[in-house]
Amino acid sequence: MTKRLKLVDILALGFMTFAFFLGAGNIIFPPQAGMLAGDHYTAAMIGFLITAVGLPLIGIIAVAVAGGGWKGLTRDLPTGVATLMAVLIFIIIGPAFAAPRAGLVAYEIGFKPFLSAPGQLELGAFSVVFFAVAMFFSLSQGKLIDTIGKFLTPLLFAALAILAIAVIINPQGDVVAAQGSYVENALTTGFLEGYNTMDTFAALMFGMLIVDVIRKKGIEDNKATCMYLIYAGIIAAAGLAFVYVSLFYLGSTASVVAQGTQNGGEIMAAYVDALFGPVGQMILAAIIGLACLTTVIGLVSACADYFSSLTSWTYRRWVVVVATVCAVVANVGLKQLIAISIPVLFALYPVAIALIGLTFIRRWLPNPALGYRLVLGVALLFSLLDAAKVMGADMSAFSFLPLFDVGMAWLLPTLVAMGVAKFVGSRANALAEA
Structure with missing residues (x-):
């Protein structure tokens, strides 16, 4: 008899998949894109959803179809080429871009709004402390961060849901005209903007983790595994789409309260302050700061684990190296x-x-x-x-x-x-x- 998952297990799997992708990039890029897209935000949002929601979830399914994770995906390529691709992807989602970016989002939303005159010194100090904490948890490989994560993602989603409702009920400005490439090519510009989430890369590297969770629940049949993966994907896609749609609309109505901002993190901070004041800003700062911390811990751990499998260096040494590089890279802003x-x-x-x-x-x-x-x-x-x-x-x-x-x-x-x-x-x- 083929084992089946209960509804509660399917929902939990979908929420876990949603948590896999809800990180720093998912929060900061939609407001920026929505602000630039202006009255063309619907077309831009559709393009963004294709690359930021559709492709990562299809990527996870591709991992399941291929079987064997990255090795299964690249079994028809020379070993050296497959390894080089994996190294480049881990560098991108690790110390080069994604992990430092998560730290910078924590700084922009969770720390910078409370400073009177933030500068490079403050950013440097924050980077050292933030990535030192991430390094500590990555080295310990304890279960504390898993416990935090179980409560953190629901809290983050709840905070974003409250923000979405507030934006719809009380938008802080009118939708203005589109800017730049969004004037003529809103759909394709939104599509390309979705690259910035880097979630397609993450799906190729971590999709097998979700398959492993299904296997551990006693599901051995490949067709059943793919079916539950699709169910989880639909649930996660619905959650991500809700977040993106609301943040796109937030950005499109932020021209008044977010004048002079330079990135999505600053737009979010300005909008939350306008809606809820300092208290709301503090709550959002704490939640997003912790979300970014857990994201960085996961990325540092994954990179260290992979690089240690390729070299004679230990996992712990790679954790120190990756975390240090992240702290240095984060100082570019x-x-x-x-x-x-x-x-x-x-x-x-x-x-x-x-x-x-x-x-x-x-x-x-x-x-x-x-x-x-x-x-x-x-x-x-x-x-x-x-x-x-x-x-x-x-x-x-x-x-x-x-x-x-x-x-x-x-x-x-x-x-x-x-x-x-x-x-x-x-x-x-x-x-x-x-």
Whole structure:
């Protein structure tokens, strides 16, 4: 008899999946995008939801379909290439961008609003203390942080739900006109903005953890595992979508109370202060500060665990190194860190998307090894053009490429490569047999 999960177990699994993705980037980017999108925020929000909700959840399902986690996803690639991809992803979601960004969000929302004249000294001091605490919990590998997490995510969601209701009932301004690229290309700009959450990378690396939770509940059948994973995905998607929609609307009505702000963290802080005053600001600061801390602990631990498996260094040594690098990187400031990360995400996100797509069409590829090399190579080549353009290089010679003007030159060539892979592989097999 096939074991089934109870409804309460399915809901718990969905809430855990939601908690996996609700981090710093999920909170700071929607307000910023909503503010810039203005009266085009609906189209921008749809684009954002595709990359910030849809792709990560599809990525988790891809991990389950592939079987074996990262090794299953990349089994048709050379071992060295697969390892390099994993290292780059862990660096991105760890010490280079995601972990320092979480610390900076904690600073922007949880500490900076209470300072009279915040500067580099205050940011430096906060970074040292914040990442020292994260390092301590990562080294101890105790259960305290798990206990905090069980109460923290519901509290964070409840706080965001209260904020969403307050924004709808009492918006702090009118929706103004769209700005920048949101004027003409709101949908694609929102799509690209969703890269910043980095959740597709996280899904590829941590999706198997969710599968393990299902397995530990006694579910061994692959079809049942995928089914429950989809259920959990729908629940998590609903929660994330609710958060994003409300924060997009918050940003679109924040032009009055958030004048002069430079990032989503400052927009959130200004809006909460306008709605609830200092008390509300303190409560939100505490909850988001703890949420960012648990996120950093998870990222530092995951990076240290993976890097220790590749080198002779111990887990504890890697924790110290990763946490120290995070503290140093965090001192560049939130706005600067986001600016630095954008070209990297433009270069590598399409490759992750292509890898997810290949997982679902692999069964139809007569030569998966050749197909994976072709498709991922094309995705990387054209995504590098988009990344170079974002960095400010003169790429006008490639303006003839479809969707190049909106930063998605990789899309059509990658789709074409997927189609070609089937026929090229078939021919290669026929020649080999002859």
